[in-house]
Amino acid sequence: MTSTGNQQTPPRRPYRFGFMLNTAIGNMTRYLNLRKYAQREPDVELTWAPVSHYTAPDFASRLRFLPAPLFMRARVLQQAWPVLGRLSDFDAVMIHLFEADVLCAMRSCVYASPLRFSSTDEAPITDRRNYPLYPNELAKSRLRQRARLALDLWRVRHTDYFLPFSHWGANILTRDCGVASERVQALHVGMDLELWRWLPRPPRTADQRLRILFVGGDFVRKGGPLLLEVFQAHFQDTAELHLVTKQAPKDLPAHVHVHADLEPNDERLRQLYAQVDLMVVPTTADIGPLWVFMEAMAMGLPIIGTEVGATTELIKNGETGFALRVGDGEALRQAIQHVCDQPALARDMGVHGRSLIEREYNAAVNVPLILRKMKEGVDRRRARRA
Numbered sequence: 001m002t003s004t005g006n007q008q009t010p011p012r013r014p015y016r017f018g019f020m021l022n023t024a025i026g027n028m029t030r031y032l033n034l035r036k037y038a039q040r041e042p043d044v045e046l047t048w049a050p051v052s053h054y055t056a057p058d059f060a061s062r063l064r065f066l067p068a069p070l071f072m073r074a075r076v077l078q079q080a081w082p083v084l085g086r087l088s089d090f091d092a093v094m095i096h097l098f099e100a101d102v103l104c105a106m107r108s109c110v111y112a113s114p115l116r117f118s119s120t121d122e123a124p125i126t127d128r129r130n131y132p133l134y135p136n137e138l139a140k141s142r143l144r145q146r147a148r149l150a151l152d153l154w155r156v157r158h159t160d161y162f163l164p165f166s167h168w169g170a171n172i173l174t175r176d177c178g179v180a181s182e183r184v185q186a187l188h189v190g191m192d193l194e195l196w197r198w199l200p201r202p203p204r205t206a207d208q209r210l211r212i213l214f215v216g217g218d219f220v221r222k223g224g225p226l227l228l229e230v231f232q233a234h235f236q237d238t239a240e241l242h243l244v245t246k247q248a249p250k251d252l253p254a255h256v257h258v259h260a261d262l263e264p265n266d267e268r269l270r271q272l273y274a275q276v277d278l279m280v281v282p283t284t285a286d287i288g289p290l291w292v293f294m295e296a297m298a299m300g301l302p303i304i305g306t307e308v309g310a311t312t313e314l315i316k317n318g319e320t321g322f323a324l325r326v327g328d329g330e331a332l333r334q335a336i337q338h339v340c341d342q343p344a345l346a347r348d349m350g351v352h353g354r355s356l357i358e359r360e361y362n363a364a365v366n367v368p369l370i371l372r373k374m375k376e377g378v379d380r381r382r383a384r385r386a
Contacts, residue, residue, distance in 0.1 A: 015375055018047045018083035018093040018114070020100040024054070025217045026291035027096070029264040034189045037367035044371060047090070049083040051076055051097055073099055090114040091378045094163075094370075102151070105158035115377050119163040119187075119370070121287045121310075123172035124152035132285040132308040135221065153177060161377055163187045163370060166289055166310030187370050188289065190363040195265060196298040198354050203343055204277055209255070210239040210340045211276040213301070215269075215292040216283070219247035223282030223306065223326075230332050231256070239340070242276060244269065264291075273299040277346065278339050280304045284326050289314045294361055297353030302346045304335045320353040 017038075021031045031050050038046055055061070055075050063074045077084065080100045083093060087107065092115040095101045104116050125131050126149070140148070156177050162184045164170045170186040173179040204210070212231070216222030224245065231241050232253045240255040248258045262269045273279075279296035280303075288310040293303050297314065303321035305311050315323040322335040339346045 015044045015092070015378055016047075016090045017044055017371075017374060018049070018086070018090045020049045020051065020080045020083050020093065021096045023050045023052050026264070029291050030189045032265060033192045033363040034367055034370070036192065037363050038371060041368070041371055044375075047083055047086070049080045049100075051079040051100075076100075077103075087111075087114055092117060092374045094119050094374070096120045101155055101159075105155045108158045113381075115160045115374070115381060116158070117161045117163055117374055117377070118155075118159045119165070121165040121169065123164065123169040123287075124149060124156065124177055126172060126176035132287060134285050161373065163373060165189075166287075166313055168310035168313065169287070185373060187366055187373070188361055189370070190361040190366040191294050191298050191357055192265070192363050193298065193358065194364070196270060196295065198298060198300045199274070200300060200347075200350075201274065203347070210235070210278065210336075212239055212241045212336065213244070213272065213276040213279050213296070214241065214281055215244040215279070215295075216281055217245060217247070219243075219245045219249075221284055222286075223284055224248075226282050226327065226329055226332065227280055228252070228256070230329050230336070234333050235336065235340075239336075242272060244272070269295075270299070273301065276301065278302055278304065278336070279321075280332070280336065282306050282324065282326075282332055283308060283311075286311065289361075294357055297350075298357045300347075300350035300354050302339055302349035303353065304332065304339070314353075314356070316352070316356075320349050320356060 021027065023031050035048060038044065053072060053076060055072070061075065063071055066074055076097070076099050080097060084100055084103065087093065087104070093104065094117045095104060096119050101118065108116065125137070156173065156179060160183070162173055162179060164173065164184070164186050165188045167186045170184050173184050174181050214224060214227055216224060224243070231239065236253055236255055240257065242257045242259060244259045244262055246260045248260065252258070259272065273296060279293065279301045281290065281292060282304070283306055286308050288308065290311060293305060293311065293314045296303050297320060303315055305315050305321065305323055306326045307323045308326060312323050315321045317323055324331045324335060
């Protein structure tokens with residue numbers, strides 16, 4: 001407690017934030033980075049509810065009597081309950097979880113607190129022609145499409161602030177969904193550059209094979225079959241291909257190496273990035289920006305991807321890599337060959353990529369910015385109430 005003359009000012013109480021976050025695949029890295037740097041903030045009390053949508057078949061649960069789809073939803077809510085069950089205790093919550101978002105939006109019709117911050121790579125599918133649709137979305141009937149869009153727009157109206165991963169997502173919210181721009185700011189958690197340290201690699205010699213890296217949990221959706229086809233037809237004699245995936249086909253051509261046991265932020269994965277020359281993920285549908293591209297750029301690699309979602313916020317054509325049309329095998333061949341034939345250009349792309357990560361995707365900078373946005377929202381609400 002401080003005093004000025006006869007006046008005493010009570011100490012400022014800490015901010016109380018809850019986080020309900022999806023940890024599937026690349027989102028696990030986001031969760032780990034956010035948690036690591038957020039816990040360095042001295043004036044914030046943090047409660048975490050990381051959620052996986054996968055439950056092992058042998059996992060013991062009293063909810064097993066439920067049908068499979070309901071069991072999955074119930075498990076999600078069970079994992080979110082450390083935050084979801086105590087919403088009245090928090091000043092603000094960050095949500096990257098559909099089920100929790102729906103329940104919090106419903107609750108907001110009665111209770112104004114806590115403030116709700118949506119932080120996700122997704123955005124409402126307002127224009128299916130220009131949205132990278134995943135296979136499960138393509139299979140939906142028109143009725144389900146309209147119902148989901150109506151639900152998403154309703155959720156938007158019941159969310160206080162938005163911290164989307166990309167400018168692509170932010171533009172959909174402000175342009176198509178009518179969210180006021182002051183309630184939206186694109187902020188990606190970013191890379192843990194304390195782990196992802198870059199040391200310039202020696203140039204590839206004339207007798208060395210070009211080392212190409214692909215990282216993708218969903219091998220087919222990430223464009224793995226097209227990359228294999230192009231590699232076998234044009235680069236099998238001069239390059240080697242490293243696949244980081246658990247879904248690689250069984251019959252693979254020569255000079256293809258599979259790494260099926262690597263996890264997010266794995267030291268072995270960082271070592272693999274440091275040993276290859278080029279990252280190629282010709283994805284067919286991704287919202288982005290992709291973690292694997294950020295990891296590759298942090299390690300000074302040029303990247304080749306496709307023009308989907310927010311990937312072009314990372315891939316600056318001719319500067320950090322090449323962004324191609326989805327499914328264009330000939331363009332993919334030319335891009336790989338271009339990098340192979342011009343090692344100086346490849347090195348420059350790697351340098352520019354690392355610079356972009358340091359400038360815009362550094363978790364040590366971005367996580368405090370995210371928490372600052374949450375604090376500012378809470379301060380505004382406290383001031384109005386005062």
